[in-house]
Amino acid sequence: MASADMFPSADMFPNVSFSDVNAAAASQEAGGGGKAVFGLDGASGAARLSFVSTGADQAMEIYLSDAQIFKLGRTEWLCVSGETEAKPGVEEKLFSRAIKVVLRTEDESKAFSLAFQRWKQLGGKAGEPLENGSIMLPKSKFDTKIEASSAQMYFHYYGQLLHQQNMLQDFVRTGTYYAAVMENRSDFEGRVVVDVGAGSGILSLFAAQAGAKHVYAVEASEMVEHAQRLISGNPSLGQRITIIKGKVEEVELPEKADILISEPMGTLLVNERMLESYVIARDRFLAPGGKMFPTTGRIHMAPFSDEYLYVEMANKALFWQQHNFFGVDLTPLHSSAFDGYFSQPVVDAFDPRLLISPPTYHTLDFTKMKEEDLYEMDIPLSFVSSVGTRVHGLACWFDVLFDGSTVQRWLTTAPGSPTTHWYQLRCVLAQPLYVMAGQEITGRLHLVAHSAQSYTIYLTLSAKMWGVGAEQGGILQTSTAKLELKEPYYRLSQTQQYIPQDQQQPLSSLQAQGSGQQMQDGLSPGITVEQERDSAAFTR
Numbered sequence: 001m002a003s004a005d006m007f008p009s010a011d012m013f014p015n016v017s018f019s020d021v022n023a024a025a026a027s028q029e030a031g032g033g034g035k036a037v038f039g040l041d042g043a044s045g046a047a048r049l050s051f052v053s054t055g056a057d058q059a060m061e062i063y064l065s066d067a068q069i070f071k072l073g074r075t076e077w078l079c080v081s082g083e084t085e086a087k088p089g090v091e092e093k094l095f096s097r098a099i100k101v102v103l104r105t106e107d108e109s110k111a112f113s114l115a116f117q118r119w120k121q122l123g124g125k126a127g128e129p130l131e132n133g134s135i136m137l138p139k140s141k142f143d144t145k146i147e148a149s150s151a152q153m154y155f156h157y158y159g160q161l162l163h164q165q166n167m168l169q170d171f172v173r174t175g176t177y178y179a180a181v182m183e184n185r186s187d188f189e190g191r192v193v194v195d196v197g198a199g200s201g202i203l204s205l206f207a208a209q210a211g212a213k214h215v216y217a218v219e220a221s222e223m224v225e226h227a228q229r230l231i232s233g234n235p236s237l238g239q240r241i242t243i244i245k246g247k248v249e250e251v252e253l254p255e256k257a258d259i260l261i262s263e264p265m266g267t268l269l270v271n272e273r274m275l276e277s278y279v280i281a282r283d284r285f286l287a288p289g290g291k292m293f294p295t296t297g298r299i300h301m302a303p304f305s306d307e308y309l310y311v312e313m314a315n316k317a318l319f320w321q322q323h324n325f326f327g328v329d330l331t332p333l334h335s336s337a338f339d340g341y342f343s344q345p346v347v348d349a350f351d352p353r354l355l356i357s358p359p360t361y362h363t364l365d366f367t368k369m370k371e372e373d374l375y376e377m378d379i380p381l382s383f384v385s386s387v388g389t390r391v392h393g394l395a396c397w398f399d400v401l402f403d404g405s406t407v408q409r410w411l412t413t414a415p416g417s418p419t420t421h422w423y424q425l426r427c428v429l430a431q432p433l434y435v436m437a438g439q440e441i442t443g444r445l446h447l448v449a450h451s452a453q454s455y456t457i458y459l460t461l462s463a464k465m466w467g468v469g470a471e472q473g474g475i476l477q478t479s480t481a482k483l484e485l486k487e488p489y490y491r492l493s494q495t496q497q498y499i500p501q502d503q504q505q506p507l508s509s510l511q512a513q514g515s516g517q518q519m520q521d522g523l524s525p526g527i528t529v530e531q532e533r534d535s536a537a538f539t540r
């Protein structure tokens with residue numbers, strides 16, 4: 001796991017006066033009072049020094065790789081950088097920029113000069129060659145944890161309007177966000193808002209509709225260009241929205257926020273690992289006592305019995321039981337194929353009557369939790385079966401709470417509730433358990449984050465001793481599974497027909513029917529044809 005101290009956080013000098021010496025020669029108005037911030041450029045990783053005026057109406061920056069600092073007085077410095085400017089049809093031209101900085105005290109002045117030297121050494125231009133090799137750029141928290149190839153695919157996906165549309169068209173999702181914001185106007189009116197992972201900018205526009213003073217919409221993908229156009233096309237709202245391209249782990253904002261709004265939820269709540277970015281944004285941008293929309297999230301879990309699903313999955317591997325496939329015996333690969341199918345969590349909308357016990361849940365408090373809490377979660381499980389049946393695995397879904405000052409609103413993805421594009425998730429056991437009504441089922445769900453922006457799921461379910469001797473608490477039977485959350489089986493083309501436990505056919509007769517599929521064709525309620533088609537490619 002990455003340590004929290006592996007990369008530098010930005011150095012800030014909150015009370016400086018600064019002026020652009022070149023511009024000041026032409027106009028006395030250049031410059032002002034504000035803050036100076038040393039940090040890394042989100043796109044190139046190059047170290048830079050940014051100046052932002054108190055009213056955020058002026059900003060200047062210089063890159064430190066080719067900058068120098070000269071002492072003018074006790075608390076006065078001159079920062080000079082050489083820069084290049086490329087104009088269409090004109091050769092690159094070099095010019096220098098000089099910014100005069102005045103600190104408040106001698107101590108601050110010394111700290112400023114030390115920070116300048118430190119960041120100059122840390123940064124440099126991305127990939128700039130040195131005599132003894134290439135500069136090792138300090139990575140942001142995001143880049144340290146996440147493989148570059150995964151991040152590239154991820155932001156490419158979200159850079160496409162069709163995928164933003166898919167989310168916008170999930171009426172349960174978008175409608176609940178809209179209601180949560182509008183019902184809690186007092187949390188937005190006159191407030192500074194940060195939209196964490198703004199995508200198309202829809203939540204920023206909702207916040208502006210609710211009267212936000214200013215919204216900073218931070219988005220790392222190329223979607224920012226579309227978002228900018230959407231915001232410009234809604235000028236009465238857009239004039240209070242600033243779009244900032246970059247990762248929330250890397251960008252600097254000119255002021256603290258009163259409230260964060262975001263939609264960072266993936267399959268099983270945690271897929272995509274964007275909740276970590278949401279928590280980092282809280283620590284970087286939210287003023288003390290500020291609000292978060294959503295505020296908390298819960299992962300719900302219950303054991304289920306679904307003979308049809310089990311047989312469908314087991315039958316997928318039957319192909320590898322052929323002894324004579326064009327003269328080749330495929331059976332040596334059967335058990336690997338079987339394990340492969342059962343390592344895929346199943347994403348679909350199932351009937352809640354397949355659950356055999358009331359669910360339990362695990363709460364994530366976005367306002368208090370540490371980012372590191374999301375690296376690994378070990379959730380103990382304990383249920384009592386309400387029927388005698390075969391347990392085929394663990395069903396999971398999530399909800400999030402918008403804890404507004406006026407109204408508390410939940411967005412749920414529960415089975416039986418109007419379907420969302422997240423559907424529900426089921427971890428299927430290759431070896432089902434047999435339980436009697438009243439028998440206790442225990443176990444654990446262990447989620448371990450990995451660098452491809454997802455999780456490995458380790459599931460253990462055990463049937464406890466039942467009837468005579470139950471008080472000894474022994475385990476009768478245990479089944480385990482290892483699943484990859486990043487590679488789910490999207491089982492969405494059919495809505496499942498519910499068949500009561502006592503009418504389900506025994507396994508042997510299902511196997512005799514080949515695929516064992518007895519599903520009705522049709523769409524999940526609340527989901528459009530488009531979403532059904534797109535869902536196969538959906539990575540959420």
Ligand SMILES: C[S@@+](CC[C@H](N)C(=O)[O-])C[C@H]1O[C@@H](n2cnc3c(N)ncnc32)[C@H](O)[C@@H]1O
Binds near residue numbers: 155198199221247248
């Ligand atoms: C689930 S989408 C939500 C988009 C939009 N807020 C909405 O509700 O329709 C998440 C967005 O966050 C962006 N994102 C994810 N991680 C990010 C990060 N670390 N920094 C900035 N943007 C990020 C993605 O590119 C994507 O557009």
